Amino acid sequence: xxxxxxIVEDHxxxxxxxxxxxxxxxxxxxxxxxxxxxxxxxxxxGNSFDLIMLDINLPDMNGIEFCKIAKSRFPDxxxxxxxxxxxxxxxxKMLDQGADGFILKTSDIDDIIGxxxxxxxGKQLYLGKGVKELLKGISQENxxxxxxxxxxxxxxxxxxxxxxxxxxAIQLFISTFTVDSHRKNLLLKFNAKNTATLVKIVVSKGIxxxx
Amino acid sequence: xxxxxxIVEDHxxxxxxxxxxxxxxxxxxxxxxxxxxxxxxxxxxGNSFDLIMLDINLPDMNGIEFCKIAKSRFPDxxxxxxxxxxxxxxxxKMLDQGADGFILKTSDIDDIIGxxxxxxxGKQLYLGKGVKELLKGISQENxxxxxxxxxxxxxxxxxxxxxxxxxxAIQLFISTFTVDSHRKNLLLKFNAKNTATLVKIVVSKGIxxxx
DNA sequence: TTGATTATCCCCTAAAAAGGTGATTTTACT
DNA sequence: AGTAAAATCACCTTTTTAGGGGATAATCAA
Numbered sequence: 001x002x003x004x005x006x007i008v009e010d011h012x013x014x015x016x017x018x019x020x021x022x023x024x025x026x027x028x029x030x031x032x033x034x035x036x037x038x039x040x041x042x043x044x045x046g047n048s049f050d051l052i053m054l055d056i057n058l059p060d061m062n063g064i065e066f067c068k069i070a071k072s073r074f075p076d077x078x079x080x081x082x083x084x085x086x087x088x089x090x091x092x093k094m095l096d097q098g099a100d101g102f103i104l105k106t107s108d109i110d111d112i113i114g115x116x117x118x119x120x121x122g123k124q125l126y127l128g129k130g131v132k133e134l135l136k137g138i139s140q141e142n143x144x145x146x147x148x149x150x151x152x153x154x155x156x157x158x159x160x161x162x163x164x165x166x167x168x169a170i171q172l173f174i175s176t177f178t179v180d181s182h183r184k185n186l187l188l189k190f191n192a193k194n195t196a197t198l199v200k201i202v203v204s205k206g207i208x209x210x211x
Numbered sequence: 212x213x214x215x216x217x218i219v220e221d222h223x224x225x226x227x228x229x230x231x232x233x234x235x236x237x238x239x240x241x242x243x244x245x246x247x248x249x250x251x252x253x254x255x256x257g258n259s260f261d262l263i264m265l266d267i268n269l270p271d272m273n274g275i276e277f278c279k280i281a282k283s284r285f286p287d288x289x290x291x292x293x294x295x296x297x298x299x300x301x302x303x304k305m306l307d308q309g310a311d312g313f314i315l316k317t318s319d320i321d322d323i324i325g326x327x328x329x330x331x332x333g334k335q336l337y338l339g340k341g342v343k344e345l346l347k348g349i350s351q352e353n354x355x356x357x358x359x360x361x362x363x364x365x366x367x368x369x370x371x372x373x374x375x376x377x378x379x380a381i382q383l384f385i386s387t388f389t390v391d392s393h394r395k396n397l398l399l400k401f402n403a404k405n406t407a408t409l410v411k412i413v414v415s416k417g418i419x420x421x422x
Numbered sequence: 423t424t425g426a427t428t429a430t431c432c433c434c435t436a437a438a439a440a441g442g443t444g445a446t447t448t449t450a451c452t
Numbered sequence: 453a454g455t456a457a458a459a460t461c462a463c464c465t466t467t468t469t470a471g472g473g474g475a476t477a478a479t480c481a482a
Binding site: 014 | 223
Binding site for chain 4: 149175181182
């Protein structure tokens with residue numbers, strides 16, 4: 001009996017080629033496509049998939065959100081995340097949401113097929129080339145990002161949205177002094193000398209969502 | 212006689228599938244790969260290509276730079292740019308550098324093969340699905356980005372780097388009043404209420420390079 | 423050459439952020 | 453129950469930005 005994979009990916013180039021690689025391999029697998037998160041979730045209801053290959057950057061939803069929803073509805077489905085940009089916090093969040101593997105689009109075919117085989121065989125957690133190093137923090141880029149608390153990230157978003165300490169204080173029902181404290185801590189943690197630098201860092205590293 | 216295409220693209224998934232699509236089509240074309248800009252430029256010297264399929268986001272060089280260099284050395288080679296993100300200013304810059312076509316990775320196979328056929332037949336300028344609309348400004352995203360001058364973008368970079376008006380003034384040998392004027396104009400143009408908003412916009416839209 | 427844009431410069435006031443130095447209360451974990 | 457981390461609040465000073473108002477050269481294209 002053959003297994004079934006759902007490819008959730010908005011780039012036809014990528015999804016079609018993934019299909020080809022998989023069907024051309026010695027794996028006995030059939031593939032279905034979904035070009036966005038909504039179609040993907042709809043597709044899950046009608047079929048019984050063994051694995052979802054999930055792009056992080058979907059047009060209508062964050063891949064992390066998708067993973068969360070899919071895993072809550074169908075805990076048995078394995079999820080292999082695929083992404084273009086190697087961002088440490090994204091990988092971490094995905095794995096927190098229960099993803100079973102993570103590969104980069106810079107991976108070669110063997111890495112991809114290997115990942116599928118690994119995960120379908122029941123072993124937990126496949127990390128593709130480059131991802132392990134990323135998590136270890138050995139990788140050059142995005143290794144030295146500080147840990148921030150829930151409250152800090154909340155305030156960070158509001159700062160990036162252009163709210164002043166006063167406006168943030170009103171919105172969160174706290175004192176401006178408190179907001180100011182958090183702001184200063186953020187500057188410290190990110191080693192930023194002012195708000196401009198702070199925002200540049202967090203936006204470019206994808207620490208906050210820009211919509 | 213068959214024609215020759217160079218695919219400059221760092222994602223094996225994409226480059227291998229492009230090759231397949233092309234060789235499987237009725238076009239009589241051979242493909243070579245280069246996984247980064249340096250290899251791509253080296254490759255140009257040893258062969259005579261008809262077309263370069265060029266990814267905008269290369270690990271070692273900006274696609275726009277690559278286009279500039281390639282076109283200056285080999286003016287006859289056609290260039291078809293491919294990108295994941297549909298950013299208006301990127302498309303415009305590419306076309307300024309002499310690119311002969313532009314398609315998005317969200318394009319389907321017909322669009323890609325169609326683009327290649329169009330450009331190789333000698334017609335100028337192929338714009339894939341979604342790109343035309345982008346240039347017209349009809350597209351939802353990134354359509355309302357203001358025009359900024361050379362000086363303004365210079366100051367914008369320094370603002371995002373965390374320099375104060377005073378520091379910028381010293382660096383550029385101008386008055387702080389002048390820097391302040393430019394800063395205010397930038398806030399106006401981007402409809403940003405403060406520096407945080409301004410930086411978020413320009414970083415997320417890729418208007419300044421973050422390194 | 424004339425008009426438009428760009429870049430430059432100046433002043434004033436008010437608001438906000440940055441830098442420093444504290445403290446208290448919650449929360450979460452062991 | 454005890455401790456560490458997080459979140460909260462407070463005050464003071466200085467620097468920087470934001471929001472107004474203007475003005476004058478320089479550049480560039482019609």
